[in-house]
Amino acid sequence: MTKTFSIGGIHPDKHKITSQTPIIDAGLPEYVYIPLKQHAGAPAKILVKKGDKVKVGTLLANADGVISSDIHSSVSGEVVKIDDVQDALGYDEQMIVIKVEGDEFEPSIDQSADIVKDITFSSEEIIQKIREAGIVGMGGAGFPTPVKTTIPEEKKVDYLIVNGIECEPWLTADDRLMVEHAEEIVIGAKILNKIFGIQNAIIAIDENKPEAIEVVRNVTRRYVGVNVRVCKTKYPQGGEKQLVTAITGREVPSGKLPIDAGCIVQNAGTVFAIYEAVMKNKPLFERIVTVSGDECAKPQNFKVRVGTPASFLIEKCGGLPDETAEVIFGGPMMGQTIINLQAPITKLTSGLLLLSEKETHRPDMMDCIRCGKCVDACPIGLRPFLIGICVRNNMIDELKNIHAMDCIECGSCAYICPARIPLLDFCKLGKIEIRKKQKGK
Amino acid sequence: MLKVATAPHMFSPVDTQRLMRDVIIAMLPAAILAVVFFGLNALVVILSSIAACVMWEYLFVRYLLKQKSTINNYSAMITGMLLAFNLPATMPVWMILVGSFMAIVVAKMAFGGLGKNIFNPALVGRVFLFISFPVQMTMWMKPNWHDFLNADVQTAATTLGILKHLDASSSATSLTHEVEAIHDIPSYWQMFIGYTGGSLGEVSALALLLGGAYLLYRRVITWHVPFYYLATMFVLTSIMWLFTDDVRYEPLTHLLSGGLMLGAIFMATDYTTSPMSIKGKIIFAIGCGLLTFIIRFYSAYPEGVSFAILIMNAFVPLIDKYYYPRVYGTGSK
Numbered sequence: 001m002t003k004t005f006s007i008g009g010i011h012p013d014k015h016k017i018t019s020q021t022p023i024i025d026a027g028l029p030e031y032v033y034i035p036l037k038q039h040a041g042a043p044a045k046i047l048v049k050k051g052d053k054v055k056v057g058t059l060l061a062n063a064d065g066v067i068s069s070d071i072h073s074s075v076s077g078e079v080v081k082i083d084d085v086q087d088a089l090g091y092d093e094q095m096i097v098i099k100v101e102g103d104e105f106e107p108s109i110d111q112s113a114d115i116v117k118d119i120t121f122s123s124e125e126i127i128q129k130i131r132e133a134g135i136v137g138m139g140g141a142g143f144p145t146p147v148k149t150t151i152p153e154e155k156k157v158d159y160l161i162v163n164g165i166e167c168e169p170w171l172t173a174d175d176r177l178m179v180e181h182a183e184e185i186v187i188g189a190k191i192l193n194k195i196f197g198i199q200n201a202i203i204a205i206d207e208n209k210p211e212a213i214e215v216v217r218n219v220t221r222r223y224v225g226v227n228v229r230v231c232k233t234k235y236p237q238g239g240e241k242q243l244v245t246a247i248t249g250r251e252v253p254s255g256k257l258p259i260d261a262g263c264i265v266q267n268a269g270t271v272f273a274i275y276e277a278v279m280k281n282k283p284l285f286e287r288i289v290t291v292s293g294d295e296c297a298k299p300q301n302f303k304v305r306v307g308t309p310a311s312f313l314i315e316k317c318g319g320l321p322d323e324t325a326e327v328i329f330g331g332p333m334m335g336q337t338i339i340n341l342q343a344p345i346t347k348l349t350s351g352l353l354l355l356s357e358k359e360t361h362r363p364d365m366m367d368c369i370r371c372g373k374c375v376d377a378c379p380i381g382l383r384p385f386l387i388g389i390c391v392r393n394n395m396i397d398e399l400k401n402i403h404a405m406d407c408i409e410c411g412s413c414a415y416i417c418p419a420r421i422p423l424l425d426f427c428k429l430g431k432i433e434i435r436k437k438q439k440g441k
Numbered sequence: 442m443l444k445v446a447t448a449p450h451m452f453s454p455v456d457t458q459r460l461m462r463d464v465i466i467a468m469l470p471a472a473i474l475a476v477v478f479f480g481l482n483a484l485v486v487i488l489s490s491i492a493a494c495v496m497w498e499y500l501f502v503r504y505l506l507k508q509k510s511t512i513n514n515y516s517a518m519i520t521g522m523l524l525a526f527n528l529p530a531t532m533p534v535w536m537i538l539v540g541s542f543m544a545i546v547v548a549k550m551a552f553g554g555l556g557k558n559i560f561n562p563a564l565v566g567r568v569f570l571f572i573s574f575p576v577q578m579t580m581w582m583k584p585n586w587h588d589f590l591n592a593d594v595q596t597a598a599t600t601l602g603i604l605k606h607l608d609a610s611s612s613a614t615s616l617t618h619e620v621e622a623i624h625d626i627p628s629y630w631q632m633f634i635g636y637t638g639g640s641l642g643e644v645s646a647l648a649l650l651l652g653g654a655y656l657l658y659r660r661v662i663t664w665h666v667p668f669y670y671l672a673t674m675f676v677l678t679s680i681m682w683l684f685t686d687d688v689r690y691e692p693l694t695h696l697l698s699g700g701l702m703l704g705a706i707f708m709a710t711d712y713t714t715s716p717m718s719i720k721g722k723i724i725f726a727i728g729c730g731l732l733t734f735i736i737r738f739y740s741a742y743p744e745g746v747s748f749a750i751l752i753m754n755a756f757v758p759l760i761d762k763y764y765y766p767r768v769y770g771t772g773s774k
Binding site for chain 1: 443444445446447448449450451452453455456457459460514516554555556557712713716717718719765766767768769770771772
């Protein structure tokens, strides 16, 4: 039986044109630009200086506080600059610039292709390895994984859910990763099982990835405590809360985390990174990125070193046509447009999309006709039209009452609105206003 | 030149224009049948009503508000078509001008235009005309598809008019009269295809159901409002029919006659003047059904759909205030 969440949801065109395209190594650019903040929380503290020689996997900066993360070099070469560099939107951001020389790995990293199956570490050792590898949630939020996997005394994990949904249109990075590295992901899930002391890992995959479902299911037959559940193809099925409800029937209480419903949700890419960190001593310095879009001449799934400029990948896929209207980091529903093509791929970049004006055209906003489509589409059961009205009239207390803070910013409301009202922008603005008011008190 | 835009970066192909266009397409079968049955007169009423509504909106927005014209969203066109659907084929054009003024300027634009009106504009126009010009508004043409130009207009009673008449005559215990009146009630088939007296767009259940099916297929409306409206009416008349064995309550006749189909499919489903949540829609539709039943049987009017929907329109803000989806993670409501 296929599972899904019960309220709201939309069905945008899938555009999964790269689902059959094997992952290939993007290769090494001339320079990599490594930002110090690739995670939720404080930027990492720099440990290297200009002129230092680094190897692949060398620690460049370490976590500043609990909610932060270590950052490692993704290439071997020389640190040529530590300075403000333009980020994706052209703002200055401190980055470490490394000139690539050869491809020498730190000796501690196991570069062999063998799959290591035996988990001999204690849960503390595992969490320590995850911390030292600088692993963060790779689905986009970038929450440091060691923090997420350290469960407070009073809470209990019933389910580990591996998120293989990838409900954003165009993106196929997790899909391909599951097809090509199913066993590693299953072992990764077992590693997490060990941390939580459970035998209840569920790999959730949605219906439009039949190959991944079959491959992963075949592997799980050989492992105890890891199972596959098939979910309906619906956006935002990959949202943490939606996934918890689909798999367990439980709801994450308003304002709380999945752990409060007894669940830990980890993105499939993150679970793969956990496997590599624990079993291969490999820090998180590369990830899978889908380069696609209707303006992309040769869509591909790449294994990319963190810090690789977007332009390097775009060139590999046939360049940037003049008609391209938007270049996006991430998916078309929640992703962010970039204007600086030198901007680097980070630990959180799941996709790089080149989209045409036709695909992204947002007509002028019209009057709300009260059709209620936003209400039907919202997976949290909010009334986005009302949030829009409250934001425009500065009714901050009312915004709180109608649970604007519960918005997961999936964009379903703005996608569906026939009057093209930027409802997601209003929701985000509303949340900012509520936070401002709370701080002021 | 690359754009900077906020998420999402893709949009549903369904925009306001497409929704409105679909509603117009859904009304075409009923419009075509009206012209076939009532001839050129019907065409004149439909076209003048559309033209008048579009004209009033254009004049109001351009010359009073001095804003960009809003007629390209097709909503004035729909109001014009719906208003015509609620008029008899013999309606004089100047009265249509008055009715469309009430619909567009008073009921819609005075409230702030598209999406802000409380009452269904076409129904306000119709009820205004109905109260102001009762004679012209109840002069029903006999359908006649042989004689397109209708040089010689024959009048006919509506089914509900006959039933109301039955009500009055039975109290006078004129048995022969009653037998004659029952004889006048059209067959189910006649009512289903619309070969009967009545307003232009309401006569043919077949054409309206076709339009409704199209709206459902295109997901412009959900099934809740038409279903619960018709079902309420069906259940109430069935109960009365079974208990009293009175031909006036015959349920199928009520489903197929008067403005019920038109109201349930095209008027009560109007986005702006109906509730947003599914729960709210069901309450609204049941209220419409209940009021239609009460007005049809216990008032002086044979027909109650327009009043029922307008009264329920007034409750929409209240319904919306109390019935909305439960917010995820807040426990059962």
